[in-house]
Structures are given as structure tokens and as C-alpha cells.
Amino acid sequence: DSINGRPVRIYLDGCWDVMHSGHYNAIRQAKLYSITKKKKIKIKGLGDILIVGVHSDKEIARNKREPVMNDEERMAMVRACKWTDEVVFDVPYSPTVELLDSSQVRADYVAHGDDIPHDATGQSAYAAVMNRLKIFKRTPGVSTTALIERLLLAVNHEKRNREPKKKKQKQAEEDDEANASVVSWSQFLATSHRISAFSNHRVPQADDVVVYIDGSWDLFHPGHVAALKKFLLKKFFFFFSPKKLCTFLYVGLYDDTTIREKQGKYWPMMSLQERTLNVLSCRYVDEVVIGCPWVVSRDMVNVLNIRVLGIAENVVLCPNDLQRYYGVKDLVKVEKLTDLESNLKTQDLVERILRDHNKY
Numbered sequence: 321d322s323i324n325g326r327p328v329r330i331y332l333d334g335c336w337d338v339m340h341s342g343h344y345n346a347i348r349q350a351k352l353y354s355i356t357k358k359k360k361i362k363i364k365g366l367g368d369i370l371i372v373g374v375h376s377d378k379e380i381a382r383n384k385r386e387p388v389m390n391d392e393e394r395m396a397m398v399r400a401c402k403w404t405d406e407v408v409f410d411v412p413y414s415p416t417v418e419l420l421d422s423s424q425v426r427a428d429y430v431a432h433g434d435d436i437p438h439d440a441t442g443q444s445a446y447a448a449v450m451n452r453l454k455i456f457k458r459t460p461g462v463s464t465t466a467l468i469e470r471l472l473l474a475v476n477h478e479k480r481n482r483e484p485k486k487k488k489q490k491q492a493e494e495d496d497e498a499n500a501s502v503v504s505w506s507q508f509l510a511t512s513h514r515i516s517a518f519s520n521h522r523v524p525q526a527d528d529v530v531v532y533i534d535g536s537w538d539l540f541h542p543g544h545v546a547a548l549k550k551f552l553l554k555k556f557f558f559f560f561s562p563k564k565l566c567t568f569l570y571v572g573l574y575d576d577t578t579i580r581e582k583q584g585k586y587w588p589m590m591s592l593q594e595r596t597l598n599v600l601s602c603r604y605v606d607e608v609v610i611g612c613p614w615v616v617s618r619d620m621v622n623v624l625n626i627r628v629l630g631i632a633e634n635v636v637l638c639p640n641d642l643q644r645y646y647g648v649k650d651l652v653k654v655e656k657l658t659d660l661e662s663n664l665k666t667q668d669l670v671e672r673i674l675r676d677h678n679k680y
């Protein structure tokens with residue numbers, strides 16, 4: 321395990337389609353492994369580098385199924401993850417020794433969850449690199465397949481509810497089940513330990529320019545990331561201190577009941593705890609408000625020392641409902657974010673899944 325004074329490099333590949341907290345936890349664990357290793361072998365001053373491999377659309381289709389998100393979108397999500405150091409695109413489904421030793425990857429180890437996949441020929445996809453393989457525990461209760469199924473069920477229930485009464489009657493039984501809400505079907509268990517492991521453990525300092533953006537951040541996607549990233553570069557013009565950049569970003573997440581009230585009873589697709597972990601994994605986020613209020617209160621602005629409220633139209637739940645900011649208008653600057661790197665909306669993903677659902 322000696323690394324001769326250079327950083328430990330660990331490689332982790334995946335499809336990373338419709339990123340969820342299981343994926344983020346995998347990236348976190350792979351990164352953590354190298355850190356633990358570093359401490360164990362007591363080499364001081366080594367940086368540890370996590371290289372994340374991303375399969376191409378074609379490679380995923382050949383070995384698994386058509387991905388919902390395209391190459392660029394999946395790459396954008398992996399890049400935005402705070403534990404990712406380097407990204408390598410178009411890696412093979414079965415890693416080889418040549419790939420690990422290639423100038424692009426140069427990995428000492430390769431990591432995977434304890435669900436080692438089989439390739440299209442039925443062979444273990446990691447057979448060739450067994451002696452460098454480090455296995456971590458797969459996160460139970462979350463998967464892309466389960467998310468797609470949940471979304472299809474929800475949309476079908478919504479459609480049925482819009483049909484004439486007679487038919488509606490026939491569906492009463494199914495609807496009763498759906499009334500229990502989609503989120504309750506989630507098998508994901510969130511512990512305080514997990515949330516703490518994802519946290520940055522940062523609090524704003526007195527001279528920070530604190531920015532707040534709230535949302536549901538459901539099915540966390542490149543449109544969300546683009547809005548959060550925007551703050552990093554955005555200059556805010558205050559009367560006394562012009563040209564200040566956001567130095568601390570708070571992200572508010574509505575609770576499941578609020579989203580259900582605004583978006584319909586089958587939403588959100590991911591529970592508050594899952595959405596919290598996804599947002600915390602994003603490198604542009606400093607801290608989250610778990611279950612934030614729909615109406616931004618003066619108390620909240622004062623307690624969190626918020627200077628700017630951000631609104632991005634592609635991620636906002638009710639773009640025309642700006643009343644919820646009115647009570648604090650004199651305390652903060654309200655900034656509409658435009659010209660984002662991605663304008664993807666959750667609805668775009670829903671439409672894709674519906675259009676192609678036969679493939680999944």
C-alpha cells in the first residue's frame with residue numbers, strides 16, 4: 321500500500337444516471353477510503369485524489385439500458401460533486417489494468433459498491449482488476465430504477481385523476497394507495513450520522529456575503545447545479561459595498577408536505593432527507609436549511625444574516641409567486657438568476673422518462 325510520497329489515487333466508475341444519494345454516498349465512500357488509508361499509513365501531507373469515470377450513453381445502453389440523462393448532463397453532475405477530484409469520460413464498463421495505469425487515470429486502486437455488476441457477456445465486470453479492488457457497502461433503499469418507477473406511477477396516477485368521474489370511481493382503490501404519497505414509498509433511511517457525514521461543518525463568518533436560495537431540489541439535476549454555481553461568480557452591487565461576491569451559500573429545502581401542496585399529492589419524488597443529501601453533495605453549497613419556510617421571514621433573514629435572495633426561474637416551484645419574499649424586501653436584495661449554463665427543468669426529465677419509458 322505504500323505510495324512513495326505521492327497522493328493515493330483511487331478510481332470509481334459508474335453510469336451516474338439520475339444522480340441520487342446512493343451515488344453521492346458511493347463517491348463519498350471512495351474518497352473517504354483513500355483518506356482513511358492515508359491516516360492509517362501515517363503519511364503526512366499527501367493529497368488523495370478521487371478519479372470518477374463516467375460511461376458514455378452508448379456503453380450504458382449496451383450493458384444496461386438507455387440512460388435518462390445524456391453524457392454532458394451526467395458529467396456535469398459528477399463534476400459538481402464536492403468529493404470528485406478528476407473526471408474521465410467514456411470509460412469501459414469493465415475496467416482493465418491498462419485503464420488504471422493509463423496516463424489519464426493513474427489509479428492505485430479501483431472502488432465499487434458490494435453489488436459488482438456483470439457485463440453484457442455475463443462476466444464480472446471487475447474480474448481483471450480484482451487485486452486492486454476496494455469494496456464499499458452499497459447504500460440500500462435508493463436506485464435510479466426505483467426512481468423511474470416511482471415517477472411513472474405518479475404521472476399515471478395524476479393522469480387517471482384527470483379522467484371523467486366514472487373511470488375515476490373504478491380507480492378508487494389505487495388512488496387511496498397513492499394518497500399515502502409517493503415519498504412514503506421510498507425505502508431510504510436517513511440517519512443523523514449520514515447527514516453529518518455529508519455536511520461541510522461550516523458556519524458563516526461576520527464578513528461573509530450570505531446568499532439564500534430556496535426550492536424543492538427534487539431529482540437534483542444540471543439545471544439546479546447551474547443555478548447554484550451562478551452564485552459563485554455573481555457580483556452583487558450593494559449601496560455601501562459594491563461588487564461583492566457570494567461567499568456563503570445557504571440552500572433552503574421545502575418539506576415534503578409543502579411540495580405536495582404546491583405541486584400535487586404525488587410529489588416530491590425524493591424525500592426531504594434524500595434531497596438534503598443531494599444538495600449537500602454539491603460543491604457550490606455551504607449549508608442547507610432542512611424544511612425551510614415557504615414564506616421567507618424577517619426572523620430567518622436576521623438569524624442567518626442573509627444579504628441576497630436568489631431566484632432562478634428554471635428551479636423555482638411557483639415562478640410567479642414572489643409574494644413570499646415581500647415581507648423581507650427592505651432587508652435583502654432579490655436577484656433573479658439568468659443566463660445559466662443549463663436551463664433543464666425537472667419537468668423536462670419527467671417528459672423524457674414518459675416518452676422513453678418503454679425502454680426502462
Ligand code: CTP
Pocket residue numbers: 333334335336337342343345346431432433434435457458459460461462463464465
Ligand atoms: N451505488 C451505491 N449505492 C446505490 C447505487 C449505486 O453505492 N444505491 C454505487 C455502485 O455500487 C457503483 C456506483 O454507485 O459503485 C455507480 O453506480 P452506477 O453504475 O451509476 O449505477 P447502479 O449501481 O446500477 O445504481 P442505479 O441502479 O441506482 O443506477
